[in-house]
Amino acid sequence: MDSGRLIFDSASSSSSRGPLLLWGGGNPVLGAVSPVVVGVAEKGGASKRRPFFTSPDEVYEEYYEEQLPEKKRRLTSEQVHLLERSFKEENKLEPERKSELAQMLGLQPRQVAVWFQNRRARWKNKQLERDFDQLKSSYDALLFDHDALLKDNHRLRSQLSTLAEKLEEANEQGASGVTVLTVDDQAASTADLTVLNIQQKKVEDMLSPGSGGSAVVEADGGHHLVESSRESYLPENYHCVELVDVVGIHSEDDMSDEGCSYYPDGMFTEHHQQEEVEAQLDWCIWN
DNA sequence: TCGGTCAACCGGCGAA
DNA sequence: TTCGCCGGTTGACCGA
Numbered sequence: 104m105d106s107g108r109l110i111f112d113s114a115s116s117s118s119s120r121g122p123l124l125l126w127g128g129g130n131p132v133l134g135a136v137s138p139v140v141v142g143v144a145e146k147g148g149a150s151k152r153r154p155f156f157t158s159p160d161e162v163y164e165e166y167y168e169e170q171l172p173e174k175k176r177r178l179t180s181e182q183v184h185l186l187e188r189s190f191k192e193e194n195k196l197e198p199e200r201k202s203e204l205a206q207m208l209g210l211q212p213r214q215v216a217v218w219f220q221n222r223r224a225r226w227k228n229k230q231l232e233r234d235f236d237q238l239k240s241s242y243d244a245l246l247f248d249h250d251a252l253l254k255d256n257h258r259l260r261s262q263l264s265t266l267a268e269k270l271e272e273a274n275e276q277g278a279s280g281v282t283v284l285t286v287d288d289q290a291a292s293t294a295d296l297t298v299l300n301i302q303q304k305k306v307e308d309m310l311s312p313g314s315g316g317s318a319v320v321e322a323d324g325g326h327h328l329v330e331s332s333r334e335s336y337l338p339e340n341y342h343c344v345e346l347v348d349v350v351g352i353h354s355e356d357d358m359s360d361e362g363c364s365y366y367p368d369g370m371f372t373e374h375h376q377q378e379e380v381e382a383q384l385d386w387c388i389w390n
Numbered sequence: 391t392c393g394g395t396c397a398a399c400c401g402g403c404g405a406a
Numbered sequence: 407t408t409c410g411c412c413g414g415t416t417g418a419c420c421g422a
Contacts, residue, residue: 176397176418176419177395177396177397177418177419177420178396178397195411196410198410213398214397214398216410216411217397217398217399218396218397218398219411220398220410220411220412221396221397221398223411223412224412224413224414225395225396227412
């Protein structure tokens with residue numbers, strides 16, 4: 104476990120942990136270990152440049168000459184390159200591979216293990232950065248969509264207000280046989296707006312000369328119902344209700360589709376009874 | 391001089 | 407108990 108632990112505290116260092124020499128094999132001085140000093144790698148520029156690794160003899164020569172133990176040095180580019188290649192193959196380090204790499208690189212197995220640990224930590228940080236960037240991109244995209252939806256919502260609400268005013272005006276004009284109801288809160292949704300548009304269209308059709316019998320009517324509880332001879336006016340999942348019996352607008356039952364009642368979700372009643380229609384009014388159309 | 395990078399260490403934890 | 411890994415930290419090095 105302790106293989107590779109540094110054994111010398113720097114004479115000049117204030118660090119409590121500041122061991123500055125790496126040990127390798129036997130040490131003639133200390134008996135058990137010998138320091139392998141790592142020298143300046145490819146960078147440097149310091150006046151005391153030396154090869155990355157120095158033999159113990161040279162180390163002690165210099166050490167005793169200068170009374171200053173070496174400080175930790177960076178690995179050479181060749182060592183890093185080989186370590187990187189090995190890391191790419193497998194980011195975990197088996198004991199055999201550790202020894203092998205250490206021998207190949209002239210490093211202590213402990214150094215190789217430490218390098219892999221640090222490399223994994225760096226990789227993890229990079230991965231976190233990548234994940235963060237990805238999440239941020241997703242967030243930005245969602246934010247953009249959200250803003251667009253908000254604007255759309257605002258636009259539709261404005262449209263809704265305009266339509267409500269028009270409906271109110273149409274109400275006041277008192278179209279014969281038809282009552283146009285006011286807008287309630289339920290009409291705030293986009294789907295409601297769609298129906299409202301349909302209603303507007305129908306009102307316009309109805310008020311125009313030669314309109315063909317479609318009507319917007321007021322049902323109890325402020326619900327809005329569309330009486331239509333053409334289901335195609337309605338959006339998907341919305342169906343036409345014949346309201347003749349309910350509001351007293353009669354149409355000829357010619358046994359065509361116009362005489363049928365259509366309800367959401369596939370509910371279908373042909374030639375309905377008035378009670379039946381009234382019972383369905385609450386959830387029809389605006390549900 | 392300062393901030394970033396990197397080798398190395400420490401303490402904790404889990405597996406064998 | 408040993409061993410290896412991980413997160414956090416330290417200190418040397420280096421470029422701006």
